[in-house]
Amino acid sequence: MSGLKLFRTDTMNSGMTEVVPRLAEIEADVQGLVEAHMETLLGVRFLASEYSTGPVHGGRIDSLGLDENGSPVIVEYKRSTDAAVIHQGLFYLTWLLDHRAEFEHLVRDRFGAMTAAQVLWSGPRLICIAGDFTRYDVHAVREHRRSIDLVRYRLFGSDLLGLETVASVSGGIQGTRRARRRTAAGAADDVQGSSMVELAGAVDEVLLGLGDGVNRVERKQYRAYQRLRNFACLCPPQRSKLLIYLKVDPKGVDLVPGFTRDVSGLGHHGTGDLEVQLRTPRDVERAQDLFRASYAAA
Structure with a gap:
């Protein structure tokens, strides 16, 4: 768990009150918040939510997006600590690399033909957002030859969201x-x-x-x-x-x-x-x- 502590100053009484961090009630709350502000929070333009990978593959990608450099991005969420978020994301990343034309069609519909023609397939990314990660999760992503970001979230009070990068690995150095x-x-x-x-x-x-x-x-x-x-x-x-x-x-x-x-x-x-x-x-x-x-x- 992150050691970050957040305090609110009380100028009237010259005191401070700790803003206690919390997890979301359900995973969908995190997903909805990030998707609504994805470019501000992650530098990723939102493309699709709960994207179906078809009857053969049989899955749904939480969020699809395109980052500032034109790299395809998959975002997967978990409310708390769950190693499955990484395995699930890698599973979908393999699907994405096998369905490039389908992804480019999404980009074309949303952002135009020029942007679709410039999709950077050399570095597709997986961003996992969860309540926490274990040291085994961090070790696991460093063993993969993929671009993976592990991001810990916390909600503070009723109007503050904290994001902390726990691990970040590039697949193209x-x-x-x-x-x-x-x-x-x-x-x-x-x-x-x-x-x-x-x-x-x-x-x-x-x-x-x-x-x-x-x-x-x-x-x-x-x-x-x-x-x-x-x-x-x-x-x-x-x-x-x-x-x-x-x-x-x-x-x-x-x-x-x-x-x-x-x-x-x-x-x-x-x-x-x-x-x-x-x-x-x-x-x-x-x-x-x-x-x-x-x-x-x-």
């Missing part, structure tokens, strides 16, 4: 590393381009080192760094700079021309409203507080 080596080799003839590739490698190490459970997702236009949601998107190196987009509110940042820029409302690859321009290792050091703030918000 090895391919990402090979791609990075090929990129570096391809830029070896250009000294300036090579220095930008090296700078991208330094940024990669910093972002992956921010904490446990950071996953990388490769898209043609950017590389996303993700906890439950994206917190950074790094674009391919340019000749003289790197562009990285962070989930930080630009209004809370002292913007510096040539270093940080508000791109809310402007089209760009990846997600995030704060653009950071990196040209030297010193810029990476300057940006570390922004990296940490974006990581904490994800």
